[in-house]
Amino acid sequence: MNELKRLFDRQAVNRNRIRALSDRAYQPFLLDEVAERLVERLSEIRRPFPRVLELGSWRGRMAAMLAEVGLGSELTVALDPVGDALDEGPGLKVQAEPELLPFADNSFDLVVSALALHHVDDLPGVLVQLRRLLAADGLMLLALLGGESLMELRTALMQAELDLKGGAAMRVAPFVDIRDAAALLQRAELALPVADVDRITVTYADPLALLHDLQSMGEGGALVDRPKGMFRRDLLLRTAEIYRERFAREDGRVIAHFEILHLSAWKPHESQQKPARRGSGxxxxxxxxxxxxxxxxxxxxxxxxxx
Known part of the structure; x- marks a missing residue:
């Protein structure tokens, strides 16, 4: 069997997170916005989820939101590969990689994740593991950065590198496409799969403020084959110049789009709705x-x- 080709440098991913979490004053606005939308979606499902796993944490911010609406009444577990992400918040804490989930079968009624799975290499494998550890008729609700995220930054970086070097390398991680994500839910043999998209537009005073914010969120470069000199002065200045030329509003602020993929699916159970058998009409x-x-x-x- 072929070994999985690694796209992301896990040490770099975790190092970026440690650096971001070291600034305890930083408020991860995008994470908070996505977490609030996930909790709002859960509020529309009229049933209890007494055992909850939060996959990926930022000091328990989402776990606290879930507790406020009565979810996780019997057990709440937060899992993150970085210990600093687990030093606050309700429930039990487990430090582990999201691709190696150390839980028994049928352990949870609900798994939620806000912006923690777009840097895993084996997303299909993670979904299969989540199916295993969910109890029958358990729900997974995941939010990931989607393929159209940061298209402005990608465009400006690529053009700047073409201008300065005559060629361009991948500097912003490729995120999963919604069609691929929906197919992965079906491939994991999950029931009632749904994939949809939210688009969040953020404005910044200038492109350098965007780059600083991405660093603060732990979203620095983490590709295995990332090129050196990401912040070489000439490349950085040319990127900022192109960004302002193409993606500035009339008031001078620049825009950045984040595409948020929402994936939901259930562990199969005989009580669930099933499509009619073909030809049974x-x-x-x-x-x-x-x-x-x-x-x-x-x-x-x-x-x-x-x-």
């Missing part, structure tokens, strides 16, 4: 539409279309 389409069957088949002669 008892009413012909023509009858339902009130037209002769020849019209739908294209065989009706002129004057025989009814009405």
């Amino acid at each position: 008892q009413v012909r389409l023509a009858a339902a539409m009130g037209v002769p069957v020849e019209v739908l088949e294209g065989t009706a002669k002129r004057g025989e279309t009814g009405g």
